[in-house]
Amino acid sequence: MTAEFIGELLADGFFAAIAAIGFSVISNPPRRSIAYCALLAAFGHATRFLLTNTLEVDIASASFLAAMLIGWLSLPFAYKVHCPTTTLYIPALLPMVPGMYAYKTIFAMMNFMQHINEDEIASLYMIDFFRNGMTAFTILFSLGVGAALPTLIMRRWAFTMTRKKV
Amino acid sequence: MSQNVHDQLKSLALFLSEYATTLLASGVHTSRVVRNSSRIAASFGFQVFITMFQRTIILTIRTTDGDHSYSMVSAVKHLPISFEVNSDLSALSWEAYDNHLTLPELWEKFHQLMAKPHINQWLLLLLVSIGNAAFCRLFGGDLIACVGVCCATAIGFRLRQLLLKQHLNHYFVWFLSALAAALSVTPLVLLDWGATPEIAMATSVLYLVPGVPLINGIIDIIEGHVLAGVSRTINALLLIVCLSLGLLCALLLIGGNVL
Structure with missing residues (x-):
């Protein structure tokens, strides 16, 4: 892995984050969640870039794995900002x-x-x-399933994100 | 006694139908709407069952012993997608569940949350334009292409804002907005500016892709709300057809090779 490739990877994540912010504000997200959406989008898109360019994974499988990463990370982030996980992972998926x-x-x-x-x-x-x-179709399906699975697996906890902590 | 219970069921049903139709219109996936509504009903000791279609919902609320029930049908509203409403109303359902809010309190909080101001229109325009320009860069566009896409998105999105304010048909708005955005980048193609004018042309309309309903549709389908999911996906697909027609018209106008 050359320095040039790492530069490209970082650029990919950076521009995906900006694109995610741009596309998510159309859907009126809570202010406190925007930075986390951007971070998730950067991780997700860069993961897909890495998988398709180094391991030659096909784009649908790579999207699935990237969406899965976004889905898992959205759980602790949602806990932190008291938002449903969907309000974090859906905007993060938009650039994909x-x-x-x-x-x-x-x-x-x-x-x-x-x-x-x-x-x-x-x-x-x-x-x-x-x-x-x-x-x-396969990319879209992979994105939806990949991102929703972690929330469904952790449903007991994931559905209480907006509950006031006692 | 039974009259009393009936009035209670009726007034809660009125609130829940308003609550559920607002959530649905704000782009919340179906199972969350059901879950949140059930939570509020549970705080009053009732059960709620909701059947959802694209335009109307049927809601039945009943006492846990099943002796009394109340049903109503209400139309789904037309509201812009809002993750903030999703988040706030979900939090309201937990607050109702944990603190046993009374119905007047629920209505008051509901109206307060719905009255929250939206993001400034011009800031929105700026962020969307920059976002789409960054998207162009992701597809390998050079700086000139990105600047072109930024301007094109600003023009196309502004047109979309203005036309939606006039309550014009959504499909027509999508077509016109795509056409305007694609036409705005044609100088790049005609004058052959930069190395990647085709990428600018191809990405100029992507801000119109209805990503949220598409992903919500998939989530609905895998969670078993297949009908709701399919109707969301088809609606989104029609919007994509409209934006491709807009782009196609722009390509034909400049006499370019389609694809």
Whole structure:
């Protein structure tokens, strides 16, 4: 692992944090939680970057592991700021939501319809449709499941985050 | 005696329907809405059962022995997604459970929490623009592309704010906002500024991706609220179709190669 790679990794986490802040403020988060969302997003996105670039993990599995990390870390953070875990991990997942794959799927579908009678071109767009669509769906599913699992495993504790401590 | 119980059930049902529809509209996943509402009902010694659809909820509240019950249907509100409301109203349910708040106290606290001011519109605009620019950098865009995306997002998001204030159809707003944002980065593509104008074009509309409903949809599905989850996901998918149409129109207008 070179110094250059570590620099890239840190940059990836940094920009993911800024993106997470930008996308989460649309959903009116509590002020006290924003910094933690950014931190979670940085950890998550950098983890995915590391997994896909060094261990050559596919993007869906890497997203799952990254989301899992975010999900576990959201528990102590939620305990600290008295917020439900979802208000921390959902904003942190936003930079990993496969928006670009999703609209590329739609484009592939439209292109397919333009060439519906030309088998060779149409089949290329069909592959494109499935590649992007599958990627978008599996990433999204991995993100949701990965981040929600820790809360479900720890449900007794995780559901009392907003309770006043005695 | 039974009249007394019935009045109690009715007034609590009115509160809980307001509470649950507000939570649902604020982008809270279904199982939390059920859990929070049950917690409040439990503090009065009642049980509550909620059936949820995208536009309405059916709520039945009854005494634990099952002798008396009260049902009502109410429409889900149209509110912007708010994690603060999620957090505050969840805390209110625990407060009700632990301190046995009376119904007037609950209403008062509920109205107080709902009256909290939202983030300043201009600060929001700034943060979203910078956030999307950082997102462009994550996809490998250079500095010029990031600046372009920042400006494009500012224009597109401002348009979205203004149009949503006019209560225009959401799908139409998404289309127009994507079109405006994508058109704002076309100079980069046409004049070939920077090394990565295509990345700027491709990321300029990503601030419109409805990430929160998508993830909530998946959470709902894995927690067994499949219908609610699927309807959330389909709603979000329609918004994505609208934003891709906006981007597509911009690409066609500049005569660029689609994909």
